[in-house]
Amino acid sequence: MNYNVDEKGYYGDFGGAYIPEMLYPNVAELKRNYLKFTAEPEFKKEFDALLKNYVGRPTPLYFAKRLSEKYNTKIYLKREDLCHTGAHKVNNTVGQILLAKRLGKNRIIAETGAGQHGVATATVCALMGIECIVYMGELDIKRQAPNVARMKMLGAEVRPAQSGSKTLKDATNEAIRDWINNPVDTHYIIGSVVGPHPYPDMVARFQSVISEEVKTQLLELEGRDYPDHVIACVGGGSNAAGLYYHYLNDNRVNIIAVEAAGKGIDSGESAATSALGKEGIIHGSKTLLMQTDDGQITEPYSISAGLDYPGVGPMHAHLFRSKRAEFISVPDQEAMDWGLTLSQLEGIIPAIETAHAFAALDIRKFGPKEIVVFNCSGRGDKDLETYINYFKL
Amino acid sequence: MKQNRIELKFQEDKKLLSIYFSAGFPNLDDTVPILRNLEAAGVDMVEIGLPFSDPLADGPTIQESSTKALRNGMTTEKLFTQLKGIRKYIDIPLVLMGYFNPMMQFGIEKFCQRCETIGIDGLIIPDLPVDVYHEQYKNLFDQHGLYNMFLITPQTSDERIRYIDKVSNGFIYMVSSAAVTGAKSTFGAIQTSYFERIENMNLITPTVVGFGISNAATYTAATTHSKGAIIGSAFIKFLEEKGVDRIESFIKTIKG
Numbered sequence: 001m002n003y004n005v006d007e008k009g010y011y012g013d014f015g016g017a018y019i020p021e022m023l024y025p026n027v028a029e030l031k032r033n034y035l036k037f038t039a040e041p042e043f044k045k046e047f048d049a050l051l052k053n054y055v056g057r058p059t060p061l062y063f064a065k066r067l068s069e070k071y072n073t074k075i076y077l078k079r080e081d082l083c084h085t086g087a088h089k090v091n092n093t094v095g096q097i098l099l100a101k102r103l104g105k106n107r108i109i110a111e112t113g114a115g116q117h118g119v120a121t122a123t124v125c126a127l128m129g130i131e132c133i134v135y136m137g138e139l140d141i142k143r144q145a146p147n148v149a150r151m152k153m154l155g156a157e158v159r160p161a162q163s164g165s166k167t168l169k170d171a172t173n174e175a176i177r178d179w180i181n182n183p184v185d186t187h188y189i190i191g192s193v194v195g196p197h198p199y200p201d202m203v204a205r206f207q208s209v210i211s212e213e214v215k216t217q218l219l220e221l222e223g224r225d226y227p228d229h230v231i232a233c234v235g236g237g238s239n240a241a242g243l244y245y246h247y248l249n250d251n252r253v254n255i256i257a258v259e260a261a262g263k264g265i266d267s268g269e270s271a272a273t274s275a276l277g278k279e280g281i282i283h284g285s286k287t288l289l290m291q292t293d294d295g296q297i298t299e300p301y302s303i304s305a306g307l308d309y310p311g312v313g314p315m316h317a318h319l320f321r322s323k324r325a326e327f328i329s330v331p332d333q334e335a336m337d338w339g340l341t342l343s344q345l346e347g348i349i350p351a352i353e354t355a356h357a358f359a360a361l362d363i364r365k366f367g368p369k370e371i372v373v374f375n376c377s378g379r380g381d382k383d384l385e386t387y388i389n390y391f392k393l
Numbered sequence: 394m395k396q397n398r399i400e401l402k403f404q405e406d407k408k409l410l411s412i413y414f415s416a417g418f419p420n421l422d423d424t425v426p427i428l429r430n431l432e433a434a435g436v437d438m439v440e441i442g443l444p445f446s447d448p449l450a451d452g453p454t455i456q457e458s459s460t461k462a463l464r465n466g467m468t469t470e471k472l473f474t475q476l477k478g479i480r481k482y483i484d485i486p487l488v489l490m491g492y493f494n495p496m497m498q499f500g501i502e503k504f505c506q507r508c509e510t511i512g513i514d515g516l517i518i519p520d521l522p523v524d525v526y527h528e529q530y531k532n533l534f535d536q537h538g539l540y541n542m543f544l545i546t547p548q549t550s551d552e553r554i555r556y557i558d559k560v561s562n563g564f565i566y567m568v569s570s571a572a573v574t575g576a577k578s579t580f581g582a583i584q585t586s587y588f589e590r591i592e593n594m595n596l597i598t599p600t601v602v603g604f605g606i607s608n609a610a611t612y613t614a615a616t617t618h619s620k621g622a623i624i625g626s627a628f629i630k631f632l633e634e635k636g637v638d639r640i641e642s643f644i645k646t647i648k649g
Contacts, residue, residue: 018493020450020519021544022568024553163456164446176449177573183548184571281494281520282447294468295495296446 003248009197014314017196019284022180061217066345073366077376087378089120095206097124100187107186111175113168114305115147117191122156132156135174137167165299192236193313196284207242231256232375233356235307237316239377260302261329271300272329287317303332304352330359351378398486398514399563409437409621415458417467424475434644443491452575454626480512490517505537515540547587561598569605576607576627588618
């Protein structure tokens with residue numbers, strides 16, 4: 001089986017472009033051009049140079065010695081938390097801003113939940129001197145004040161999404177409506193491997209630099225370019241897509257995806273889409289999503305704002321259904337505890353999203369010779385307030 | 394096979410007024426009274442909106458009426474129950490308009506069957522693309538006598554319009570401007586030249602203009618170059634302010 005996107009924009013049963021006609025020209029323009037432009041030597045040169053000199057790539061592949069000893073296995077962390085702006089999100093925004101310039105767009109819109117993608121978008125817009133508007137749920141604006149301030153400092157306009165539940169899915173709806181209203185001059189930088197084709201594939205390709213580097217780094221460190229397990233947290237799934245990308249069709253590598261169980265899968269307050277989702281359409285993509293029996297999309301919950309998306313990207317829906325990847329879900333409490341554990345064992349304070357992934361160590365057993373690579377996708381600075389309140393620091 | 398009511402209506406030698414409303418708004422059980430009052434007021438066709446939690450092509454008015462309808466308890470099953478037997482009272486064409494996800498959850502085949510039993514004439518599903526419809530659903534819709542209408546916008550290329558024209562039945566839904574739904578008080582030169590461009594393409598399928606029609610002026614401007622026009626947001630605002638019993642007065646302000 002092939003786990004990459006097919007020429008029609010599907011991953012198995014999932015994907016496609018279920019969009020209103022108003023978006024057709026924009027999406028068609030992107031579909032015609034994204035492979036062509038990104039394959040140009042000049043694009044690659046510019047992209048690679050920015051990743052190296054601006055983002056700070058390659059990020060280290062760090063052998064986590066104390067953690068490995070504790071779990072009697074070989075654990076490596078791909079340090080995406082060391083990227084400029086504090087997470088992997090910027091890999092994608094750098095790629096998309098270069099593409100937007102080539103498409104002649106002079107206005108950028110984006111959606112954001114926790115604010116990480118919004119900050120990463122505002123950053124590259126400042127870098128290129130392009131107007132930037134970020135849609136953010138009204139509730140999230142209140143919850144994530146420091147990231148709102150960062151976006152404003154970077155010159156972006158933050159527009160509150162006041163519809164529906166006033167969170168990430170509504171911010172995405174508002175960004176899509178903006179794109180419908182501004183079809184000519186605007187490029188929409190989606191932050192995850194979600195949305196209509198070609199977005200999931202395009203974002204996965206920009207994030208694939210993660211596993212490309214892992215291959216080179218592992219070869220140097222271990223004498224082979226593949227690990228036994230790759231593990232990442234999945235909300236929409238962009239950091240996971242980046243870590244899995246070059247191993248999707250390599251059956252020697254076991255893929256583990258960690259979702260947020262929130263207050264527990266059966267609590268009614270969860271974001272574990274693989275366990276709770278049904279096939280449907282969200283934001284232009286056929287995928288698994290959490291919804292009522294009547295097909296109304298439900299509001300997910302996780303203590304980490306970056307994981308509370310009611311769907312997963314179509315690539316992940318396919319990995320789940322085809323059983324290529326193993327999906328597990330981790331409740332708030334275990335994720336928070338792992339935030340503390342990683343801080344004190346390795347001196348790395350992870351984002352709460354990232355902390356979820358490490359709980360796989362308590363759920364799955366790994367052999368002493370096995371190589372396990374985690375995507376350490378983001379740093380915890382943005383979550384300090386949540387950590388402070390939770391642990392009474 | 395019985396002729397589709399949309400087909401028959403579009404053969405009439407007059408301009409058509411169609412009204413959109415969200416089922417379950419303002420009150421859960423208003424669906425049938427609204428339909429009866431619309432027909433009595435001389436409306437030619439109705440689009441009944443199936444409310445959805447994430448209506449991404451809609452502006453604030455329809456978003457709010459959808460949200461309110463869902464809070465009132467509207468569901469696909471509930472709507473079909475309300476519409477059961479509707480053909481005893483209503484003769485004008487009835488179109489269901491909604492997003493694809495609730496239909497998928499209901500089961501597309503079951504959905505089409507229920508539509509046929511009730512006497513629904515067609516569907517408008519903004520997020521079901523033309524090509525997917527043709528590959529996967531056209532046969533099913535045909536079997537149940539359901540037309541599926543597609544949208545075009547000022548950004549749609551001539552080539553694509555020709556393609557949509559070729560595969561359409563019923564009518565083509567012309568979105569008046571590059572915008573989500575919502576009432577406008579006038580149309581500018583850009584809209585007029587777009588209406589003229591489409592008129593001059595001499596399409597096989599009749600066109601109906603929607604999005605931004607709110608009063609006699611925009612209705613007249615739209616129907617000068619097309620067979621009809623659809624009013625949604627402006628009607629919903631009226632319902633909210635004046636209620637179901639005053640529908641005739643709203644229709645009078647549009648058609649005179």
